[in-house]
Amino acid sequence: MNRWRGMLAGAAVVALAGALLTPGSAPAHADAVQDGRANLLANASFEEGADVTDAPGWSVLWGRTEVVSFTADRASDGARSLHVVRDEDGRSGGFISDPVPVEGGERYEFSFDQYLAGGSLSATMHFFDAEGTVISNTYEMVTTTADTWERGTAYFEAPAEAVAARPILYAASGVTVDSYLDNVFFGSVNLLTNVSFEEGADVTSAPGWSVLWGRDELVSFSSERASDGVRSLHIVREDGMRTGGLVSDPVPADAGETYEFSFDQYRVGGALSVTFYFDDADGNVITQPYEMVRSTTDTWERTAVRFEAPEGTVSARLLFYAVSGATLDTFIDRAHFAPAVGEPDEPDEESRVETILAQDDNLEYLGTPVTTQIPSQAAHGIEDGRHVSYQAFKGDSGSGYPATFAVTDVETGDLIRSCVVEGAEAARNLNIADDGRVYWGTYHDSKLWRYDPATGECEDMGRMSDQKDSTFGMSPGPDNSMYIGAYPDGRLLQVDAQTDEVELLREIDPNADYIHAIAYHEATDTVYVGSGGQVPQIWKVEDAGRGEQTLIADESTAPGLNDGTQFVGRMDIVGDRIFAQVGLRMLVLDLDGNVIHWDPEQTRYFFGHHLIQGADSETAIFSTSGGALVEYSIGANSFRQTDITIGGYLSNGVVDDSSGTPLLYGTSASGVFVADLASETMVSENAIDFAQPTLIQKLLEGPDGSVWASGYMVGLSQVDPSGADHGPTMQRGQFESAVVRDGNLYLGGYGHARFDVLDPATYDPADPNTVPTLFNGADEGQDRPFGMAYNPDRDEIYMGSVATYGQTQGGLAIWDGATGEHEWLTSEIGADENIVSVAYNPTDGLVYIGSTVDGGLGSDPSGNTAGKLIVFDPATRSVVARIDPAGAEREGITGLMVDPDGLVWGVAEESLFAYDPATGQSEVRGNVGGSYSTGTTYWAYGTVMRSNADGLIYVSAGGRFSVHDPSTGETTRIANGLRWGAVDGNGDVYLSAGAHLFRYNVAGSTAELACTATVTEPVSDGLVVSAGEMACVDGARVAGGVNVQPGGSLLVEGSTVLGGLTSSEAATVQLRDSSIRGAVSVTATTGAFVFAGNDLRGSLACSSNSSEPENEGAASVVSGSSSGQCAGI
Structure with missing residues (x-):
């Protein structure tokens, strides 16, 4: 107040x-x-x-x-x-x-x-x-x-x-x-009222605010803590609770103006969604942009979100929102909404790369090594008399390569046109309305897009709702409309082709979060919906989705339907038959839901995205295992495998008999094709020549000191150390771990925890079959193999995995190199232990395993409260010790590595630790990451590496890249924004940032980082940094202020400075995660200037520095004025 x-x-x-x-x-x-x-x-x-x-x-x-x-x-x-x-x-x-x-x-x-x-x-x-x-x-x-x-x-x-x-x-x-x-x-300037929530008996009577949807079980006023006054807004959402929040009354807003919504947040756990409703003169929502915000936990921190008001805006409403599918516990105070000042720069991709390079001279950019072709489901249309395929190809929007919509000539494979889907990572599905226009929903920005073949242009139609929509099932509907199945809450939406409005028709079932399949039957004006998330079900909804809803298929009508799956994956209607894909099995129903065909043992039979009508209305065509096309006879209820093989699954297609011959124009997993259904021969087959950089999922150390980059969701490429000519990308993945044995690269791949082998002598990037799978963990319920280690003494490889969807029991596979046999240990390693890191220690012959409390996606908490460093004896196949290596419990133990002295290094959330098997003692050696957020799933998190060039320990954890010197015990942050790491044969460190690859050239780096004075104890009479000095203030309290003289260098992390700071013509000034009381003035810095994650109670003035201050993605709280280059920081 x-x-x-x-x-x-x-x-x-x-x-x-x-x-x-x-x-x-x-x-x-x-x-x-x-x-x-x-x-x-x-x-x-x-x-x-x-x-x-x-x-x-x-x-x-x-x-x-x-x-x-x-x-x-x-x-x-x-x-x-x-x-x-x-x-x-x-x-x-x-x-x-x-x-x-x-x-x-x-x-x-x-x-x-x-x-x-x-x-x-x-x-x-x-x-x-x-x-x-x-x-x-x-x-x-x-x-x-x-x-x-x-x-x-x-x-x-x-x-x-x-x-x-x-x-x-x-x-x-x-x-x-x-x-x-x-x-x-x-x-x-604040347009809001009751900004500190001091007025009103409770949230239901608070002036200026309303409870969203009346769900006051999520929001309340609390006197437990406040940053201003005596109480704050408390938002809590636990598992199983509905979504909700607190929304402001309308406040004036002008079209074209950028507004900032800021507030103090004390976040206990989870992520808060901040949404702007921009309304027109009639009170209708024009757009509703949102941003998920995560401030530092367990402390008050200022958070700000900015959006531009679209054309037609006359007012705005601001929403604090707890989203579906995530827990949240946060306190909010001192809300502020006003026109933004000092519009922040939106860095382009070049500047992102330059920002990383500017943090250390030893960092070198090596380009984008992994390029992939990951398409959405396909739709088919005709443009200028040509059959065309429509698909959206995945990109990596965070690295400047957003998703791309492409129109391909089915006969030739030529790309006719494309458009960039700005801001989007990908689209899971798309479909074509009856008027020929194509719709798709994007992630992670939750927008609806449309392509019009009449104009050849793509249109961003904005957000579909006030939720973070994930689009799955899509189907054309009546009057050129489009049905959409949206996650969360299993919502059935419909896009009106005339008004472009998106209408929520219904939430299909309280226990169904997903709608993967939708099919509309025009003659009966009925929508069929396939839901999932817990169990697969099919619903019949009359009156185009507005009428009576009836459950027509589930485990009771088709016994065994739930086996091995939680979803109805795909669904199409041909004639009077509904064809549903449930766990790669085919369920055939009539329009009333009577089962025509169901064989629960007919596994791995129905592949692909769509089943289509065949040469006549009494037949249907789909793809089975191996890419063979199968014809189904509706009248006879029989299946016949044709002689046509398309080289992969069928995504979509259409049969055209206008030439007198029934020709199937289709899109497959391999490209586009034309098949003659009469002669059952292929007329043409062409790959789609489109690929773009994708996110680097992991960096892997390979044979002969090489480095390999694994892509998300597929892709594997050998890195060229020069960055000029990376190896071709194999379109297979997603690889999470690897070891080298006898010159071969053994790989752990996501999806049933595959164990694959790559022999450089026979490897062909164009043929994924040259990297065969030796075994997988499907039968054991394993899915994501994040850890792998090789034991040359026993010639064994150990692969650790996280459980599959909905399960909590991870496992360890042991592969015998001499026999090729393998075995899985699951609960033997520990009840509900999920393995994210594995290392073999040749000094004691034991295997070290890092576990996490988080199981497979969609799983309930197991009850485990901490990840463990588990010591495993491979000779006896038994666990000999369980350790909390950071002292107190941590949720995950990742990045395990053994040094030449037998010390076991790893990352326990924020801490770098070293465990000495000789003494049985573990010691925290530095802070390298961040504490895990409550309600968030963490698997692999850190990578610990040792360079043979200088003997130092390099760590990437939570986007932070650090170095630890074992001889001095000092841990130093090198750069931010770098994710995964690997060391090559020369001892240089390779690092990823989105789709981008960097190398940290180790030679000479320690001199660059050397601190001439390290301050860890309290200072009472101020600190003066002279020319040529590098003062490193780490976790210290400095009273009397700091003065950096020309040519001096200052690095402050996690410290408190009383009395302000002045710097003129310094070589570098870097302040991170610190509290400063007093004015700060930084001028004419010749090198890096970093001001990230600080709490400054005073003014901030910056001028004539070689670059604007870098905040490294961590905003600072500045209670005084900010001027010059620091305006808007």
Whole structure:
């Protein structure tokens, strides 16, 4: 709360008023509002007082009445206005308000109606501390259109120590002005009311806010903690609870303006969704952009989100939202919504790469080694008489390669046209409406897109709802509409082709989060919906999705339907038959749900995305294992495998007999094709020549000191150390772990925990079959093999895995190199242990296993409270020890590595540890990552590597890249924004950032990082950093301030600085995760300037530095003003 407001009647006000040259005056009270905000000024339209010398709330600056006067010549409000005149020979002067209360760190608007006859007016602001001393004197020249009334506005931020302000309408020296002023406003920029949630008995009666959908079980006011006042907003969502939140009343907003919504957050766990509703004049939502925000846990931290108001906007509503599928426990206080100032730069991909390179001279960029072709489901259309295939290809939007929509000629494989789907990672599905327009939903930005073949253009239609929609099933509907199955909550949506509105028809079932399959039957106007998430079910919904809903297929009608799957994967209608794919088995129903065909033992039979009508209406075509096409006879209820093999699954297609011969124009997993159904021969077969960089899933150490890059969701490429010519990408994956044995690369692949082998002598990137699977963990319920190690003493490979979907028991596979046999150990390693790291220690002959508390996706918590360092004896096949290597419990133990001395290194959440088998003791060696967030799944997290070039330990964890020197015990952060790592034969470290690859050249790097002075203990008399010195302040408290002299270098992490900081012409200044009390001034830095994740109680001024400050993705809280290069930080 504003302490100044609480002092208005006290002696402090009298003292302040005297200091401000207005004896006996009291701070003005609001006599008007603007956009619902209180005007702190009195006599805002200058109607009171005989003249300027006795006007309530105002004074003539320096008594110079020749500059200001009241006039009835013109007014925008009331009968008169203020006239400010200064000619070339006149003195400066103006009209100054009485003191009004302000809050330090808040932004204020000073605005007025101006009729400008000539010159320029200065809007000036004096801010005062509690002693009445001017602590800030700033201004803006305000020029409006001449000879007409027009609103002029200036914005000012109150310094942290400010308790009062005096706005001035000022004729500055050296500038002429002839201006009429009226309807003056000074007040908070904040458009919201009840911003600290102090008003209202509870959330149901809070002025300015409403409970979303009336679900007050998620939101409440709490006095447990507050950053301002005595209470805050508390939002809690636990597993199984509905979604909900707190939404503001509408506040004014202008189209084209960018707005910032900021607030204090004390996050206990989970992620909060912040949504803007931009509404039109009728109150209809135009767009509803959102952002998931995660502040530092267990501390108050300022968070801000920005979005631009679209055309037609007249108001906005702000929503704090707990999304489906995620837990949340957070406290919110001091909300603020206003036009954004200092629009943040949106770095392009080149600048992202440059940002990483700028952090250390030893970092080198090596390009994008993995390129993949990961398409969505296909749809088929005709353009200019040609059969075309429509698909959206996955990209990596975070690396500057968003998804791409492509139109391909089915006969030739030629790319006809494409469009970039900006901001999107990929699309799972797309479909074509009856009018020929193609629709698809994107992730992770949850938008709806449309392609119009008439124009050849793609259109971003915006967000589909206020939730984070994941689009799965799609089907054309009546009147050129499109049905969409959206996650979460199993929502059936319909897009109106005329209005482009997206309507929620229904949530299909409380126990169904997913709709993977939709099929519309035109003759009966019925929608069939295949749901899943827990169990597969099929529903019949009459009246185009608005009528009666009936469950027509589940385990009771088709016994065994639930075996091995939780979803109805695909569904199509041919004739009067419904064909559903359930766990790669085929279920055939009539339109009433009667089972026509179901064989639960007919596994791995129905592949692909769609079944299509065959050469006539009585047949249907689909693909089976190996890419063979199968014809189904509706009348005979029989299957016949044709002689046509398309080289992969059938995605979609259409049969065209206009030539007199039934030709199937189709899209397969291998490309596009044309097949003659009469002769059962292939007419043409062409690959789709489209690929783009994809995210690097892991970096793997390969034979002969090589490095390999694995892609998400597929892709494997050998890295070229020069970066000029990376190896071709094999379209298979996704590989999570690897070891080298006898010159071969053994790989752990996601999807039933595959164990594959790559022999460089026979490897052909164009043929994934040259990397065969030796075994998998499907029967044992294993899925994601994140850990692998080789034991040359026993010639065994150990592969650790996380459980499959919905399960919590991970496992360890042991492969015998001599016999080729393998065995799985699951609960023998530990109940509900999921393995994310494995290392073999040749000094004691034991295997070290790192586990996590998180099981497979969609699994309930197992009850395990900590990941463990598990010591396993391969000779006895038994666990000999379970250790908490960081002392206290941590959720995951990752990145295990054994050094030449037999020490076992790893990452336990934020901590780098070293375990000594000889003593049985483990020691934390440094902070290299971040603590896990509550409610978030973590599997592989860190990579620990040792370079043979310098013997140092390099760590990548949670996007942070660090180095540890075992001889000194020092751990130093090198760079941020780097994810996975691997070391080559030369000892250089390879690192990923999205789709990008970097190398850290180890030779000479330690000299670059050497600290000439390391401060870890309290300092009471300040710190001076001289030329040539590198002062490293790590977890220390420095009183007396810091002064970096020309040529000096400063690195501050996790520390407290009292007394501010000044730096001029430093070599580098880097401040991270620290608390600073006092002003900070950084000028003319020649090297890196980093200001990330800090809490500054004071002003921040930055100028003439070689680059703007880098925040490394970690915003800082600055309670005072930010100016120069630091504006908007």
